[in-house]
Amino acid sequence: MDTGDLNRPAPLSTSSSTSHSSRNRPRQPRSLPNAVLQTAKELKGRANWEVDAEENHERIHFGRMKHVAAMAKRDRLV
Known part of the structure; x- marks a missing residue:
């Protein structure tokens, strides 16, 4: 048995399988x-403390x- 084949990298996919997989996958939009x-613009226009306060x-x-x-669940069990 020839062990040289085991050390060789796997062959690249053929063009037919590549076109098949890209045909089934929907195209990703190029822009957001x-x-x-709009949300990014709003956040960029606000100060950091405003964003932190809203998240907090x-x-x-x-x-x-x-x-x-949790308290309601506890009251039902008691």
């Missing part, structure tokens, strides 16, 4: 959607909601 660009508010709000849900 307008909604993403969301984190606290969802933390409270988890706490309320």
